[in-house]
Amino acid sequence: MGFLELAKKRYSVRKYKNTPVEEEKLKRILEAGRVAPTGKNNQPQRLIVVRSEKGLEKIGKAARIYGAPCVIIVCSDTQETWERPFDGKKLTDIDASIVTDHMMLQATELGLGTLWICWFDPQVLRAEFEIPEHLEIVSLLAVGYADGEPQSPERHGRMRLPLEKTVFYENM
Numbered sequence: 302m303g304f305l306e307l308a309k310k311r312y313s314v315r316k317y318k319n320t321p322v323e324e325e326k327l328k329r330i331l332e333a334g335r336v337a338p339t340g341k342n343n344q345p346q347r348l349i350v351v352r353s354e355k356g357l358e359k360i361g362k363a364a365r366i367y368g369a370p371c372v373i374i375v376c377s378d379t380q381e382t383w384e385r386p387f388d389g390k391k392l393t394d395i396d397a398s399i400v401t402d403h404m405m406l407q408a409t410e411l412g413l414g415t416l417w418i419c420w421f422d423p424q425v426l427r428a429e430f431e432i433p434e435h436l437e438i439v440s441l442l443a444v445g446y447a448d449g450e451p452q453s454p455e456r457h458g459r460m461r462l463p464l465e466k467t468v469f470y471e472n473m
Contacts, residue, residue, distance in 0.1 A: 307410055309454035314414030317368045317445035321352070326411045327371065330444065333407035334400040340383030340392035346400045347436055349374035359429040360441065364421035369443035374426060375401050376436040397439035404442060414447035 302310070322330075327350070334348060351360055351372045360372050377393035384391050405415045418441035426438055 302410070306454070307406060309457055310451075311406060311409040311415070312452035312456075313416050314369075314443070314445070314447045315367045315416060316448045317370060317414065317443070318448045319368070320370065320446045322371045322413060322444055322446075326408075326413065327444075329411060330404045330407045330413075331373075333403040337400040337403040339396040339399065343381050343383045343396075345378040345381035345383075345393065345396055347376040347378055348400075349376065349430060349432070351430075356430075360421075360426065362429060363423075363425035364418055364441055366418070366441070366443050367416060368448075369416065369445045371444040373404065373442040373444065374430065374432075374438060375440045375442060376432065376438050378435060379437050380435050393437045394439050397437075401440055401442055404444075408444050412446075413444055414451075416443040417441075418443060 331348065331350070334346060335344075337346075339345060351357060351374065352370065357366065357370075357372065360366055360374075366372050375397050377397040379391060379393055382391050382393045382396060401417060405417060408415045421438075421441055423438045426432060427434075432438060
């Protein structure tokens with residue numbers, strides 16, 4: 302399957318089967334995150350893989366995970382992230398987002414569903430998992446087998462703006 306076909310196949314899963322993610326598939330997903338590019342190759346991502354019932358309950362205090370059997374808490378180490386010298390912009394959220402996107406697409410290729418979650422209470426997660434202050438919690442990635450019909454890859458034709466609404470070319 303080509304990249305664009307894979308990207309169109311991915312969708313936000315909000316209902317999961319009660320089936321664990323196989324260890325070999327999880328390792329491939331994490332490897333996809335490991336090889337993702339980061340600013341100056343600093344690799345500030347810190348990933349907390351949560352699969353136990355107790356751990357998932359802890360996450361449930363901070364976010365809705367829709368019954369996913371695995372959630373990856375995606376953090377970025379603010380002490381390790383590259384900082385743009387012109388304005389001091391730290392790439393914590395950018396680096397973590399690239400890592401998340403790589404993992405999400407790898408999961409899709411492996412037949413798993415994902416949900417990129419940004420609606421969560423970071424203070425609850427920080428307390429429940431004893432996450433140090435220098436780690437910025439950027440997102441959660443729910444991973445598992447989707448329960449229900451997948452969304453059509455053709456949905457992008459009606460759900461996405463056409464290129465001419467989002468792409469602009471310089472005047473020559």
